[in-house]
Amino acid sequence: MSNRTERDNNPNNKNDDCFVNHNKEVYNKEIKPRVRMDKGVDLSVELAGIKLKNPVMTASGTFSFGEAYTDFFPLESLGAIVVKGVTLEPRAGNSTPRLGETPAGLLNSIGLENPGVEAVLKKYLPPLGGYNLPVIVNIAGNTIEEYGEVAVRLSASPVVKGLEVNISCPNVREGGMAFGSHPEMAAKVVRMVKENTDLPVIVKLSPNVTDIGEMAVAVEDAGADVLSLINTLLGMAIDIHKRKPVLGNIMGGLSGPAVKPIGVRMVWQVAEKVQIPIIGMGGIMTAADALEYIMAGATAVAVGTGQFVNPYCCVEIVKGLEEYCFKYGVERISDLKGAAQRGAK
Amino acid sequence: MKFHVPDASVVRQELTGENIYTLTINSPEIAHEAQPGQFAHLRYGNSADPLLRRPLSINDVEREKGWVVFSYQVVGKGTQLLSELKAGDMLDVIGPLGHGFETDFCGKKVGLIGGGLGIAPLIFLGRKLALQNQVQAFWGARSRELLPRLAMGENFTTGEDVDFPFSSTVVTEDGSSGRKGLVTKILLEQLAADAQGTQATQGAQDFPERFDLLFACGPKPMLVAVAQLAREYNIPLQVSLESVMACGVGACLGCTIKGKKKGEDRKTQFKVCQDGPVFWAEEVLWGE
Numbered sequence: 001m002s003n004r005t006e007r008d009n010n011p012n013n014k015n016d017d018c019f020v021n022h023n024k025e026v027y028n029k030e031i032k033p034r035v036r037m038d039k040g041v042d043l044s045v046e047l048a049g050i051k052l053k054n055p056v057m058t059a060s061g062t063f064s065f066g067e068a069y070t071d072f073f074p075l076e077s078l079g080a081i082v083v084k085g086v087t088l089e090p091r092a093g094n095s096t097p098r099l100g101e102t103p104a105g106l107l108n109s110i111g112l113e114n115p116g117v118e119a120v121l122k123k124y125l126p127p128l129g130g131y132n133l134p135v136i137v138n139i140a141g142n143t144i145e146e147y148g149e150v151a152v153r154l155s156a157s158p159v160v161k162g163l164e165v166n167i168s169c170p171n172v173r174e175g176g177m178a179f180g181s182h183p184e185m186a187a188k189v190v191r192m193v194k195e196n197t198d199l200p201v202i203v204k205l206s207p208n209v210t211d212i213g214e215m216a217v218a219v220e221d222a223g224a225d226v227l228s229l230i231n232t233l234l235g236m237a238i239d240i241h242k243r244k245p246v247l248g249n250i251m252g253g254l255s256g257p258a259v260k261p262i263g264v265r266m267v268w269q270v271a272e273k274v275q276i277p278i279i280g281m282g283g284i285m286t287a288a289d290a291l292e293y294i295m296a297g298a299t300a301v302a303v304g305t306g307q308f309v310n311p312y313c314c315v316e317i318v319k320g321l322e323e324y325c326f327k328y329g330v331e332r333i334s335d336l337k338g339a340a341q342r343g344a345k
Numbered sequence: 346m347k348f349h350v351p352d353a354s355v356v357r358q359e360l361t362g363e364n365i366y367t368l369t370i371n372s373p374e375i376a377h378e379a380q381p382g383q384f385a386h387l388r389y390g391n392s393a394d395p396l397l398r399r400p401l402s403i404n405d406v407e408r409e410k411g412w413v414v415f416s417y418q419v420v421g422k423g424t425q426l427l428s429e430l431k432a433g434d435m436l437d438v439i440g441p442l443g444h445g446f447e448t449d450f451c452g453k454k455v456g457l458i459g460g461g462l463g464i465a466p467l468i469f470l471g472r473k474l475a476l477q478n479q480v481q482a483f484w485g486a487r488s489r490e491l492l493p494r495l496a497m498g499e500n501f502t503t504g505e506d507v508d509f510p511f512s513s514t515v516v517t518e519d520g521s522s523g524r525k526g527l528v529t530k531i532l533l534e535q536l537a538a539d540a541q542g543t544q545a546t547q548g549a550q551d552f553p554e555r556f557d558l559l560f561a562c563g564p565k566p567m568l569v570a571v572a573q574l575a576r577e578y579n580i581p582l583q584v585s586l587e588s589v590m591a592c593g594v595g596a597c598l599g600c601t602i603k604g605k606k607k608g609e610d611r612k613t614q615f616k617v618c619q620d621g622p623v624f625w626a627e628e629v630l631w632g633e
Contacts, residue, residue: 061597068596071347084598092603092614099589099599101423104393106591113598113614257393285393308592309388309396311349311439 041325042332043318045079045299047277048200048225050134050162052079052300054318055333056290059281059304060085060138060164060204061110065124066131072311077318079300080134082228083124085166086154087139088146090116095248100237104283105258106305107235109249112140112169117153125159134161136202140169144179144192151196161200165193165224168206168231169253180206180231183218190222202279204228207259207266216270228279228302229270230263255305257283264296271297271338285313287320294333295340347594348374353438355430356412363490364419365462366428367404373411375440379403381448381470382562382585382623385413385440386593389430395423400590400618402562403441404465413440416465442593446470446560446583446623450478453557456580457482457511458532458571460563461491466585467562471511474560480511481556483535485528485567489521528563529570536578556580561626572626582626588617595619603630 043054060082066075075081093113100107114120120137128135137160141147147165154160167180167189179185186203193201203219205212207230216227232253237246245251263282271278280298284290285306293301306313321333330336356369375385386398405414419428430436448470455478459467464484471480486492492515515523516531524531539555555578561571562585575582588600600617607625615621615628 062592064596064598068592068594071594072349093598093601096601097589098601099591099597101395101397104396106396108591108597108599110598110601113601256396305396305591308597309398310437311594 041322041330042334043079043321043325045277045334047080047162047202047279047300050080050136050200052134054079054321055294055298055300056314056318056321057136057279057300057302058082058307058314059302060166061112062304062307065120066128069307069311073315075128075131076133077315078133079318080136080161081128082136082138082164082302083120083128084114085112085138085140085169086114086117086120086150087112087141088117088150090114090119097246097248098252100246100252102235102237102254102256103258105235105254105256106308107237107247107252107254108232109247109252111249112166117150121153121157125157129159135159136162136164138164138166138204139193140166144189147189148192148196151193155197155199162202162226163193163197163199164202164204164228165189166204166231167219168204168208177206177208177231177234180204180215181209183214186215187218187222190219190224194223200225202226202228204231205266205270206231207262207282208234212266213269213273216274220274220276224276226277226279226299227270227274228281230259230266230282233259233262255283257285257289259283260289260292264292267293267298268296268341271341284317285309287317287324290317290321291324291336292340294336295338295343297338297341299334299337346378347440347442348372348378349437349439350374351435351437353413353436355432355434355436357432358428358430361416362418362492363488365491366417366419368401368415368417368427368430369412370415370436370438371411372413372438372440375403375438376406376408376411376413379406379413379441380445381466381473382445382583383441383443384593384622385415385438386442387415387427388437389427389434395421395426397423397591398439398593399423399427400442400593402462402466402585402622403469405469414465416462418462439593443618443622444620446585448473450474450558453478454554455480455558455560456532456535456556458485458528458559458561458563458567459483460485460528460561460567461487463561463563463567463585464492467560468509470560471509475510482509482511482513483516483528483532484513484523485516485518485531485563486522487518489517492517492522527567527570529567529574532571533574536574536580540578559583561585568626569631572629572631575626583623584626584629585623586617586621586629588622590618593618604628605630 094111203224235254260283277299280293281302290301353372401415559582590600591597
C-alpha cells in the first residue's frame, strides 16, 4: 500500500494501465443513432458560471477528496467533483457502527468526519488542481460565523470553483439540518456565505422538511446560485438480535435507490418554484435514474451511494446519457431539462 | 495494486461447516497479487437489494491456477445469496484491498491465534511465515461444526490431508474437537509456561522458547483478550479487524476506528478498509 499516495496524487498516472477493467462493453459499444447527429451529443451544462463537460458529478461525502477512485477511472471523465464536507476544525465524526444496510438503501451516520479546513487546503486540495475538472467543496459549521470563516478560507484556493453549503446533514447535533429546516435560518447561512465568497454558492437542501419548495425559495431569495437536492432522509434500523439500534448514533441518513422517488419528486417541486439551476441526487445508479432527475428539472446530477456499489457508476452514466441522446436524437443534454414538466402539461 | 474483475467465475462452492461455505473463484490478477490479511469486495447480480458489496477476507490463493478462496458464514440476505452461487456463475470482484499482515520476518518464533472463520486467513499467513520462521497455531471455535475444515488439516477441494508446515492446537468451547475451552485460555497457558521455561501445550515441544510475534484473527472479544495477553507478556501482536463497510476503498468513512500510530501519542482515526484491516494491536484503542 505504500505506493498508493504517490500514485493517487499524480495526475499523470491516473489512467494506470496496470488496472484491469474487463467491462469493455460499456466503453466500446457502438451506438447507431435514430436520427443523424452531425455534431455529436453536447453533454455540457453550466451551473452559475461553472462549466461542466457533462452533467455527472459526485455527491459530497461519497468521493473522499478524489483519491479513492483514481485507480478506477480518470477523474476528468466526470463533470465536476464535490468533495467531502469541510468544517473549520477537524472532526472525528460519530461513534460506530456508522453504516447499516436496508432494502435498496444505506443508512449512514458518519457525522462529517473531516481533517478541518486548514488540512484540506494544504494537503487534500492541491493534488486536485492538476485535473481539468471543476472542484466544488462542501462546507458545514456549528455556527453561522463558522460557515463564513470556512467560505473565506476556501475562496482563497485557486483549486476551488464553487462552494456547496451543507445545511442538511442529519448526523450532526449543531449546524447541518438544524439550519436547513427553518427557512429564515437557512437564508441567514446563505447570506453569510455569499458575503464571504465570490465563488458560486450551491445550497444543499434537506428532504427532512414539510415544504421543500418553501426552503428552496428562501435560499434562492438569500442569494443562492444553485441548489443541490436531496441530502439523505433521516431514518433508523434496529438489530432485533441485539435489541438495539443498528447505528451507534441511533439515527442516520438514508440514501440509495430506496430514496430516488422522493428525490425526483422534490426536484420536480423545487423546479416549479425557483429560477436557479438544480443538481439532482438521491439513489442514482444508472443513466436512466439520472435522466429522471434531469427530466424533473435538474441541470446536473450527483452520484453517491451508487459509487460504493459500482466504482464505474459515474462513467457508465455519462456513457448512458450519450447513448440516450443518440437514440432519441437529442442534440444537447440540456434540452432534456424539465422535459417531464413540459410533458405533464 | 488493486483490480476490478467484473467477470470472475465461481470455480466451486462448498458447505464446509454449520452455515459455513468455502467459495473458490477464478481471478488470476487477484490470486497473483493478494497477500495474507487482505480482502476482496464482492458483488453478485445487479439487484438493489442487497445493495452493497460484501467484503470477504482472502483465505488462500492458488497462484498457478489463478484461484482465490474465501470462507464465510451465512448470516443474512447477502451471504445467503452468495451461498446459492454455483460453479460457472459470475461475480464482480474488486481486490485485493487493504493492508495485510506484515510478514517480513526471519528466524522468529511466531504464534497464530484464529477464532472461527478467522482461522482460514491465518493458514494463508502461516504458510508464508513458515518459510522463514517457526510457526505454532492455536485454532479455536465454539464447536467442531464451526471450525473450518481446513483447520483440521483437511483439504476439502482435493479431499487429501493437508500437511501444514507448522504445528497446530485445536480448541473448541464444547470439546467436540481437540482441547476443550477457550483458545485464549490455552494461549495463556502456553505463554505462562514459556515464561517459566516449561512445556504446557502439545505440539510445542519443538520450540519451547518464547514467542517473538503473535498474529490474531477472529471475533472482537477474542482479539481484545489476545491483545491483553500480548501486552502482559510484551509480545508484538498483529490483529485483523472486521468492520461494516460500504466502499471498501477509503471513500465513505463508514469503517473508521480510533487508534494511535505506532510510536505516536496523538490519537488518530484509521480506516479499517485502507489502513487495515490488519493493525498492530497497540495501534488500536479497543474501548473507543
